[in-house]
Amino acid sequence: MITVKNLTGGYAGGEVLKGISFEVCEGELFGILGPNGSGKTTLLKMISGALNFREGSIDVEGRPLTQYSPKQLARMMAVLPQHGEQAFPYSVKETVSLGRYAHQKGWFNSWHDEDEQIVQKVMEQTGITRLQDKSIVELSGGEKQRVFLAQALAQQPRILLLDEPTNHLDLSFQKELLDLLKKWAAEEELTVVSIFHDLNLASLYCDRLLLMENGEVLIVDTPAEVLKEERIKKVYKTQIKNHPHPEIAKPQLLLVPEADGGHDADFKIDARFLDVGQDRIVLQSPMNLRTMSSGITGAGIGWHSSFVHRVVPMEYDCSDHKAEMAEYLQENGFLPSETVGMMTAVPAETASYQLFEDGDLSIFIIVSAGNTHRDRPRNINTWLFINGKISEEAFIQSAMTAAEAKISVLNELEGSGAGSAGQSAGISTDSICIAAIQQGESIAYAGTATPLGKLISEGIYTCTKEAILKYRSSKAAFKH
Numbered sequence: 161m162i163t164v165k166n167l168t169g170g171y172a173g174g175e176v177l178k179g180i181s182f183e184v185c186e187g188e189l190f191g192i193l194g195p196n197g198s199g200k201t202t203l204l205k206m207i208s209g210a211l212n213f214r215e216g217s218i219d220v221e222g223r224p225l226t227q228y229s230p231k232q233l234a235r236m237m238a239v240l241p242q243h244g245e246q247a248f249p250y251s252v253k254e255t256v257s258l259g260r261y262a263h264q265k266g267w268f269n270s271w272h273d274e275d276e277q278i279v280q281k282v283m284e285q286t287g288i289t290r291l292q293d294k295s296i297v298e299l300s301g302g303e304k305q306r307v308f309l310a311q312a313l314a315q316q317p318r319i320l321l322l323d324e325p326t327n328h329l330d331l332s333f334q335k336e337l338l339d340l341l342k343k344w345a346a347e348e349e350l351t352v353v354s355i356f357h358d359l360n361l362a363s364l365y366c367d368r369l370l371l372m373e374n375g376e377v378l379i380v381d382t383p384a385e386v387l388k389e390e391r392i393k394k395v396y397k398t399q400i401k402n403h404p405h406p407e408i409a410k411p412q413l414l415l416v417p418e419a420d421g422g423h424d425a426d427f428k429i430d431a432r433f434l435d436v437g438q439d440r441i442v443l444q445s446p447m448n449l450r451t452m453s454s455g456i457t458g459a460g461i462g463w464h465s466s467f468v469h470r471v472v473p474m475e476y477d478c479s480d481h482k483a484e485m486a487e488y489l490q491e492n493g494f495l496p497s498e499t500v501g502m503m504t505a506v507p508a509e510t511a512s513y514q515l516f517e518d519g520d521l522s523i524f525i526i527v528s529a530g531n532t533h534r535d536r537p538r539n540i541n542t543w544l545f546i547n548g549k550i551s552e553e554a555f556i557q558s559a560m561t562a563a564e565a566k567i568s569v570l571n572e573l574e575g576s577g578a579g580s581a582g583q584s585a586g587i588s589t590d591s592i593c594i595a596a597i598q599q600g601e602s603i604a605y606a607g608t609a610t611p612l613g614k615l616i617s618e619g620i621y622t623c624t625k626e627a628i629l630k631y632r633s634s635k636a637a638f639k640h
């Protein structure tokens with residue numbers, strides 16, 4: 161659809177673009193990225209024919225751009241510039257109607273029903289119908305942006321060139337606009353070339369991305385390839401982390417602010433923060449911990465500061481235990497959004513907890529265990545607090561290492577096979593929460609042969625065994 165070859169040129173002051181080459185296919189949503197001043201707008205101006213280039217070529221539908229008359233070009237492509245400005249106080253509808261100019265033979269007396277219908281349709285699609293009689297000078301930045309987008313769409317172009325289209329738009333209209341462009345690209349084969357400053361939006365919506373640096377193309381590829389953490393850090397000269405989107409397979413980049421340096425280097429989670437009551441065990445951390453858990457609240461991966469292990473009666477039965485747990489937390493002064501919450505019928509006093517240390521490495525473990533006989537539903541809840549900065553691999557390996565240690569206790573106390581899936585109790589309602597302070601030395605791995613893994617194995621073995629034995633000798637064991 162658009163073929164750019166060796167494009168070179170700029171302004172009177174000097175060359176901005178140096179040997180740019182790429183192709184955009186029909187119906188593609190193509191994003192242009194790059195730091196400030198890298199030449200994105202200059203490139204878009206050249207593609208739209210607004211700025212001449214010195215060397216190279218731009219072909220649109222197989223024909224050199226320079227061979228199109230201005231009117232032919234206007235029927236082919238529409239441009240939404242970065243700062244839509246309007247010199248005259250036209251009404252919204254009049255401004256949108258200007259988009260029909262390229263399709264008209266004369267100007268004043270050739271307004272047809274079709275033009276009216278298209279203008280009404282695009283005003284509706286961009287959510288500005290109710291503003292149609294207002295003067296454009298009375299609109300907010302976001303409303304103006306929609307009007308100029310409607311004007312561009314009224315042109316019914318085959319190619320839409322956009323310079324930061326979501327600038328000024330609120331979150332829901334950003335999404336609406338890009339959903340709309342994506343739909344038009346797919347259904348009406350509209351080709352969209354757009355500059356983005358928001359790399360995450362570009363990742364979510366674009367088929368391919370072109371990343372520019374100092375007037376040159378660094379890479380043209382899919383979002384997953386272009387938005388690699390190391391590349392973006394280098395080009396934008398800033399700290400970022402790449403994190404997959406939770407719902408769709410697209411990368412998302414997160415800024416990492418400078419650390420405030422205010423934390424205590426010797427900080428560790430231990431029994432000082434634990435409160436074992438009659439009906440719950442609470443660990444309240446003074447700061448948020450990175451968590452991976454299967455708790456009722458705070459499940460999955462997140463950041464939490466309150467850890468609540470709530471003891472409920474054996475006959476507890478609730479159709480919506482998540483909602484009921486959230487209510488319980490709220491009533492008891494815990495914010496559900498900051499809390500990992502688990503439930504158990506096992507008495508709090510039978511839980512086992514201990515700090516395990518090996519040199520600078522330390523972990524704090526709490527285990528509550530009940531009904532650990534083969535023929536009954538089992539409930540062992542494990543909390544593992546790691547006083548270190550651990551990788552994502554180490555989170556997963558910690559869970560594996562902890563599970564292995566727990567099973568070896570079950571096998572020891574109940575005979576071989578007790579911990580395996582088919583053999584053990586009808587249902588296992590076990591939960592785990594791993595929480596790391598994410599400060600200090602980085603720890604890459606937590607498999608059984610690593611220092612952290614060894615500490616976890618020892619700690620989980622010790623606490624699980626003690627918790628089971630305490631539970632068995634308690635009155636509760638006879639009742640259950």
Ligand SMILES: Nc1ncnc2c1ncn2[C@@H]1O[C@H](COP(=O)(O)OP(=O)(O)OP(=O)(O)O)[C@@H](O)[C@H]1O
Pocket residue numbers: 171172173176194195196197198199200201202203
């Ligand atoms: N009209 C102009 N005359 C002279 N130089 C210009 C003109 N417009 C832009 N430039 C220069 O060209 C270079 C590239 O600018 P351009 O606007 O293309 O960058 P950009 O990547 O779109 O930047 P931004 O992200 O800040 O919008 C910059 O150094 C800029 O100063």
